[in-house]
Amino acid sequence: xxxxxxxxxxxxxxxxxxxxxxxxxxxxxxxxxxxxxxxxxxxxxxxxxxxxxxxxxxxxxxxxxxxxxxxxxxxxxxxxxxxxxxxxxxxxxxxxxxxxxxxxxxxxxxxxxxxxxxxxxxxxxxxxxxxxxxxxxxxxxxxxxxxxxxxxxxxxxxxxxxxxxxxxxxxxxxxxxxxxxxxxxxxxxxxxxxxxxxxxxxxxxxxxxxxxxxxxxxxxxxxxxxxxxxxxxxxxxxxxxxxxxxxxxxxxxxxxxxxxxxxxxxxxxxxxxxxxxxxxxxxxxxxxxxxxxxxxxxxxxxxxxxxxxxxxxxxxxxxxxxxxxxxxxxxxxxxxxxxxxxxxxxxxxxxxx
Amino acid sequence: xxxxxxxxxxxxxxxxxxxxxxxxxxxxxxxxxxxxxxxxxxxxxxxxxxxxxxxxxxxxxxxxxxxxxxxxxxxxxxxxxxxxxxxxxxxxxxxxxxxxxxxxxxxxxxxxxxxxxxxxxxxxxxxxxxxxxxxxxxxxxxxxxxxxxxxxxxxxxxxxxxxxxxxxxxxxxxxxxxxxxxxxxxxxxxxxxxxxxxxxxxxxxxxxxxxxxxxxxxxxxxxxxxxxxxxxxxxxxxxxxxxxxxxxxxxxxxxxxxxxxxxxxxxxxxxxxxxxxxxxxxxxxxxxxxxxxxxxxxxxxxx
Ligand SMILES: Nc1ncnc2c1ncn2[C@@H]1O[C@H](COP(=O)(O)OP(=O)(O)O)[C@@H](O)[C@H]1O
Ligand SMILES: [Mg+2]
Numbered sequence: 001x002x003x004x005x006x007x008x009x010x011x012x013x014x015x016x017x018x019x020x021x022x023x024x025x026x027x028x029x030x031x032x033x034x035x036x037x038x039x040x041x042x043x044x045x046x047x048x049x050x051x052x053x054x055x056x057x058x059x060x061x062x063x064x065x066x067x068x069x070x071x072x073x074x075x076x077x078x079x080x081x082x083x084x085x086x087x088x089x090x091x092x093x094x095x096x097x098x099x100x101x102x103x104x105x106x107x108x109x110x111x112x113x114x115x116x117x118x119x120x121x122x123x124x125x126x127x128x129x130x131x132x133x134x135x136x137x138x139x140x141x142x143x144x145x146x147x148x149x150x151x152x153x154x155x156x157x158x159x160x161x162x163x164x165x166x167x168x169x170x171x172x173x174x175x176x177x178x179x180x181x182x183x184x185x186x187x188x189x190x191x192x193x194x195x196x197x198x199x200x201x202x203x204x205x206x207x208x209x210x211x212x213x214x215x216x217x218x219x220x221x222x223x224x225x226x227x228x229x230x231x232x233x234x235x236x237x238x239x240x241x242x243x244x245x246x247x248x249x250x251x252x253x254x255x256x257x258x259x260x261x262x263x264x265x266x267x268x269x270x271x272x273x274x275x276x277x278x279x280x281x282x283x284x285x286x287x288x289x290x291x292x293x294x295x296x297x298x299x300x301x302x303x304x305x306x307x308x309x310x311x312x313x314x315x316x317x318x319x320x321x322x323x324x325x326x327x328x329x330x331x332x333x334x335x336x337x338x339x340x341x342x343x344x345x346x347x348x349x350x351x352x353x
Numbered sequence: 354x355x356x357x358x359x360x361x362x363x364x365x366x367x368x369x370x371x372x373x374x375x376x377x378x379x380x381x382x383x384x385x386x387x388x389x390x391x392x393x394x395x396x397x398x399x400x401x402x403x404x405x406x407x408x409x410x411x412x413x414x415x416x417x418x419x420x421x422x423x424x425x426x427x428x429x430x431x432x433x434x435x436x437x438x439x440x441x442x443x444x445x446x447x448x449x450x451x452x453x454x455x456x457x458x459x460x461x462x463x464x465x466x467x468x469x470x471x472x473x474x475x476x477x478x479x480x481x482x483x484x485x486x487x488x489x490x491x492x493x494x495x496x497x498x499x500x501x502x503x504x505x506x507x508x509x510x511x512x513x514x515x516x517x518x519x520x521x522x523x524x525x526x527x528x529x530x531x532x533x534x535x536x537x538x539x540x541x542x543x544x545x546x547x548x549x550x551x552x553x554x555x556x557x558x559x560x561x562x563x564x565x566x567x568x569x570x571x572x573x574x575x576x577x578x579x580x581x582x583x584x585x586x587x588x589x590x591x592x593x594x595x596x597x598x599x600x601x602x603x604x605x606x607x608x609x610x611x612x613x614x615x616x617x618x619x620x621x622x623x624x625x626x627x628x629x630x631x632x633x634x635x636x637x638x639x640x641x642x643x644x645x646x647x648x649x650x651x652x653x654x655x656x
Contacts, residue, residue: 054549055549056545056548056549076548076549077548077549077550077551077552078551081549082549083545083546083549085542085545085546087542089540089542089543089545089546091543091546091560091561091564091565092565092655093564093565093567093655094564102547102550102552102560103550103551103552105556106550106551106552106553106556107551150546150550154550154551
């Protein structure tokens with residue numbers, strides 16, 4: 001089922017008449033049966049958006065559509081959603097089985113049928129053998145699966161996940177995100193996944209939206225957003241290591257960083273901010289882009305070069321090159337830059353030039 | 354070596370507390386046990402006519418005043434404690450849910466706690482006044498004839514109802530205080546999760562609030578049982594030293610009241626032993642119920 005957010009806005013009013021615009025005029029369509037990532041830095045309104053979709057929060061203005069149904073006035077218990085909280089909110093006094101059964105008992109499902117359903121879902125998420133444990137007796141990853149099972153068991157129309165992996169350690173996070181992807185595929189349920197971790201969002205989402213201070217920055221397939229960022233914020237937010245940012249200028253259809261001629265660029269002469277992905281550099285024989293290598297980190301196939309920043313010697317930027325070049329610290333190199341890895345932004349607005 | 358030293362230090366720090374406990378708690382208990390096993394103890398002279406194992410208990414158990422006191426005490430305890438726990442729980446949940454005037458109502462419910470039980474007892478006695486009382490006026494609205502709750506010659510039953518209502522109300526304050534702080538410690542997300550999962554209000558209360566509050570409920574229940582077994586001040590507050598409505602003296606006598614009455618007669622040989630026997634019986638009952646409570650809590654309380 002497709003979900004549409006229409007001019008969705010949430011303003012929090014504190015006691016001292018201060019207003020926080022947590023979500024600002026969001027206009028997004030979340031495709032049916034897909035895993036949709038809601039991405040942005042902490043405090044950008046991700047949870048607020050998710051809670052509005054769940055119905056736990058009322059939008060200040062705007063509408064939420066589930067398919068053709070306007071659910072804006074519908075209370076959460078009637079929306080048919082499954083919600084996984086950031087810290088899971090498993091009932092500590094109930095066993096795993098009781099936790100998973102709880103939503104079914106609420107709708108007075110037949111006991112036997114409920115038990116079978118709970119077992120089936122628990123098996124799907126891989127905790128079928130832990131049904132008699134209390135949440136406290138489970139690891140973080142297992143608790144997280146129980147939370148997902150509890151959200152899924154009543155066959156919701158939408159599954160909402162609020163930073164589901166943030167309480168897990170690094171290794172488990174990788175494992176579990178694959179697991180979430182698998183569960184989403186197997187159930188085919190429209191899923192909205194909130195995270196501040198761009199790598200996480202990029203790796204499992206079919207589509208993402210990048211939010212900043214409640215405002216949509218860009219929506220699209222992760223790779224597309226990565227390759228074609230709309231603005232400097234998106235460019236900087238996506239990618240590890242992050243994009244390198246340089247002060248530069250456009251002059252006579254060419255792009256310069258300092259004196260180095262980087263590429264041809266068709267735009268009026270102006271000062272610009274240039275973003276270059278670390279993987280966008282090529283070592284060549286002849287170029288005006290000359291650098292001194294400061295440090296070299298080799299991890300497997302890739303070598304990361306740490307190079308003094310042309311705009312500010314105290315800073316540095318990163319270039320990832322093939323380790324076959326055998327670059328050593330202190331080497332003097334010349335770079336070409338792959339045009340597709342260059343992004344040019346307006347110096348003031350940060351918008352694409 | 355180091356441990357030995359710190360042990361000595363620990364005992365040293367504990368000493369003042371131990372001395373005070375010894376003088377005011379352990380010594381009187383030992384004394385009470387001694388009194389129970391002597392015959393015709395004379396308080397003035399400190400003399401007694403030899404030892405006895407059960408005579409004092411036998412005497413107390415056959416005493417009509419004691420039987421009355423036991424009946425009253427048990428009735429007060431087993432009605433007022435569950436009643437006030439349940440009412441306090443409901444009021445706390447309601448207080449916790451409202452947004453406006455929460456502070457105001459909290460203060461209202463807490464007032465009895467900081468007010469003198471005897472003063473409120475007199476106010477309550479007046480509320481139950483046959484002619485001018487609020488209660489009779491209220492039930493009059495439903496066409497019920499005025500009831501003689503606590504007036505001249507009021508029946509045991511009526512007086513007991515009035516007393517239990519008063520005690521229930523008086524003991525609400527502290528329970529509400531504890532429950533409310535417990536409720537405020539429950540993560541709101543449990544309620545949000547329950548809401549998303551379409552749990553009804555009653556299921557949220559029974560399946561989430563009560564279990565998560567169970568440590569508090571247990572604590573309150575145990576301490577309330579112990580407190581209720583010792584009911585005394587409330588009877589004085591409402592009925593004065595007559596311990597009952599005028600013309601029905603001692604109808605509301607409790608075990609502790611009986612003990613104090615025996616102390617008043619300390620000049621009479623054996624009176625103190627009666628008091629000691631009565632208080633030891635009460636102590637034993639309290640112990641048994643506390644033990645039962647604890648056993649139940651092991652099964653029912655989710656820490
Ligand atoms: N109940 C609330 N009252 C006031 N401000 C809030 C409330 N909830 C969130 N906010 C504010 O709204 C903004 C977005 O919050 P949130 O949606 O939780 O961010 P995120 O989940 O992206 O970290 C933040 O500035 C936060 O302080
Ligand atoms: Mg959040």
